[in-house]
Amino acid sequence: MSEPIPQLISVSNARQPNAIGHHVELRGWLRTRRDSKAGLSFLEMNDGTSLGNIQVIAPNELPNYESVVQRLTAGCSLRVYGTVQESRGQGQATEVVATQVELIGPADPETYPLQKKRHSFEKLREWAHLRPRSNTFGAVARVRNRICRSIHDFFQELGFLYVHTPIITSSDCEGAGELFRVTTLDPANIPLRSDGQVDYSQDFFDRPTFLTVSGQLEGEIFATALGKIYTFGPTFRAENSNTSRHLAEFWMIEPEMAFYELKDNMDLAEAFLKRIVQDVLDDCKEDMHFFNDRIDQTVLATLHNVAESTFHRISYTDAIKILEQSNQKFEYPISWGCDLQAEHERYLTEKEFNAPVVLFDYPKLIKPFYMRVNADNHTVRAMDVLVPRVGEIIGGSQREDRLDVLEARMQEQGLLPENYWWYVDLRRYGSVPHSGFGLGLERVVQFITGMPNIRDVIPFPRTPGNAEF
Numbered sequence: 001m002s003e004p005i006p007q008l009i010s011v012s013n014a015r016q017p018n019a020i021g022h023h024v025e026l027r028g029w030l031r032t033r034r035d036s037k038a039g040l041s042f043l044e045m046n047d048g049t050s051l052g053n054i055q056v057i058a059p060n061e062l063p064n065y066e067s068v069v070q071r072l073t074a075g076c077s078l079r080v081y082g083t084v085q086e087s088r089g090q091g092q093a094t095e096v097v098a099t100q101v102e103l104i105g106p107a108d109p110e111t112y113p114l115q116k117k118r119h120s121f122e123k124l125r126e127w128a129h130l131r132p133r134s135n136t137f138g139a140v141a142r143v144r145n146r147i148c149r150s151i152h153d154f155f156q157e158l159g160f161l162y163v164h165t166p167i168i169t170s171s172d173c174e175g176a177g178e179l180f181r182v183t184t185l186d187p188a189n190i191p192l193r194s195d196g197q198v199d200y201s202q203d204f205f206d207r208p209t210f211l212t213v214s215g216q217l218e219g220e221i222f223a224t225a226l227g228k229i230y231t232f233g234p235t236f237r238a239e240n241s242n243t244s245r246h247l248a249e250f251w252m253i254e255p256e257m258a259f260y261e262l263k264d265n266m267d268l269a270e271a272f273l274k275r276i277v278q279d280v281l282d283d284c285k286e287d288m289h290f291f292n293d294r295i296d297q298t299v300l301a302t303l304h305n306v307a308e309s310t311f312h313r314i315s316y317t318d319a320i321k322i323l324e325q326s327n328q329k330f331e332y333p334i335s336w337g338c339d340l341q342a343e344h345e346r347y348l349t350e351k352e353f354n355a356p357v358v359l360f361d362y363p364k365l366i367k368p369f370y371m372r373v374n375a376d377n378h379t380v381r382a383m384d385v386l387v388p389r390v391g392e393i394i395g396g397s398q399r400e401d402r403l404d405v406l407e408a409r410m411q412e413q414g415l416l417p418e419n420y421w422w423y424v425d426l427r428r429y430g431s432v433p434h435s436g437f438g439l440g441l442e443r444v445v446q447f448i449t450g451m452p453n454i455r456d457v458i459p460f461p462r463t464p465g466n467a468e469f
């Protein structure tokens with residue numbers, strides 16, 4: 001009888017008991033090799049499909065045992081043929097007894113950085129081209145992927161339309177002036193007008209343009225035509241903050257819904273976060289146990305708590321009272337009218353409520369022009385969702401749908417309604433109450449994995465002074 005044709009299988013699938021008895025082909029990278037005195041080598045192989053490795057047993061009868069197998073080093077790539085059997089060792093269901101081991105690409109042990117010892121996350125950032133091969137970054141990549149799938153599933157199942165908003169824009173949605181300029185002008189030879197100002201008529205787009213900070217304004221165009229939409233794309237902020245929760249390039253999910261008022265918006269945000277958390281708990285068990293063991297021992301309990309709890313909803317004004325009465329020494333003192341700092345957000349979610357908190361009705365002076373002004377004329381229909389450890393994870397609002405109020409707000413903030421004529425038009429023709437929010441993808445990955453620094457939950461972080469890779 002001839003040998004059965006080997007079946008190409010992932011490490012993840014080869015680790016399942018139902019693979020036992022199959023003749024398989026595995027492709028991946030070597031994590032470690034251990035030679036036993038009994039004339040066998042144990043190869044720990046990983047292909048990124050799961051946190052756990054498959055253990056390959058290479059017997060010394062293999063023709064290349066001495067010339068190849070015993071010289072395999074961490075990081076090399078391999079192809080293995082063999083049979084999956086029940087493992088006699090601890091901690092794994094299966095192992096593969098090799099009938100053939102091929103070295104595909106060697107990795108020089110003198111220079112390969114990811115040796116067995118543990119490296120700090122700071123060090124691994126310098127090796128962003130190799131860090132996905134480490135346990136932690138493989139797990140982050142898989143959880144991030146699962147979150148993205150969950151995001152699309154959630155909105156698609158509810159009938160939201162996925163809309164692509166532009167990356168290059170001439171507007172500043174958040175009005176914070178944290179824009180990266182996009183230009184084809186030669187910095188060594190900037191054309192000037194007679195008044196000394198830059199002559200943008202000679203620039204590519206015939207006007208100043210930037211990388212977008214948010215797809216919201218264009219999202220509103222589609223929501224007020226198609227009802228419920230969401231965007232999911234990269235956004236950019238030239239914010240010079242070196243913190244563990246800010247990136248200059250991050251991914252944002254922005255749903256926008258016609259006929260939604262603030263409460264509907266909060267309900268959606270809460271259901272959305274719970275769905276993401278539940279999907280990760282259901283489908284990323286191995287990776288999540290790893291995060292809970294190695295990164296943050298509270299992470300699983302926090303996620304179960306989020307999935308089961310009701311988010312607390314309190315007004316900004318009430319939150320300020322709680323903070324003022326807390327007797328807590330904050331680095332930044334707090335009073336009505338101030339923007340909350342991370343420490344205040346964390347106090348509310350971690351100490352006061354021990355659950356996610358939705359704050360609403362913020363002072364209008366600290367929020368952008370597009371938020372709907374309340375009857376008190378001091379606050380706007382804003383909402384932020386705060387979670388333990390990370391603080392603000394979602395920012396959103398009901399939008400100003402009254403033409404005259406919107407124009408007045410723009411003027412107050414030094415914006416020319418003419419420059420946003422298309423945005424203002426949405427209030428001129430068939431205006432409707434509408435709302436939306438933005439979820440920072442990296443903030444949610446950080447929250448779910450417990451990773452302390454946001455730079456370690458995006459493949460290639462962009463922060464002040466860093467754009468390698």
Ligand code: 4AD
Nearest residue numbers: 214216246247250254393394395396437438440443
């Ligand atoms: O609160 P933000 O600035 O809101 C907006 O951009 C609105 N236009 C969204 C909307 O209503 N459609 O940002 C939304 C979220 C924040 O809550 C945070 O999670 C994330 O985006 N975020 C950042 N994440 C990483 N690095 C940064 N520099 C971030 N700035 C905001």
Ligand code: MG
Nearest residue numbers: 384392394395
């Ligand atoms: Mg915000």
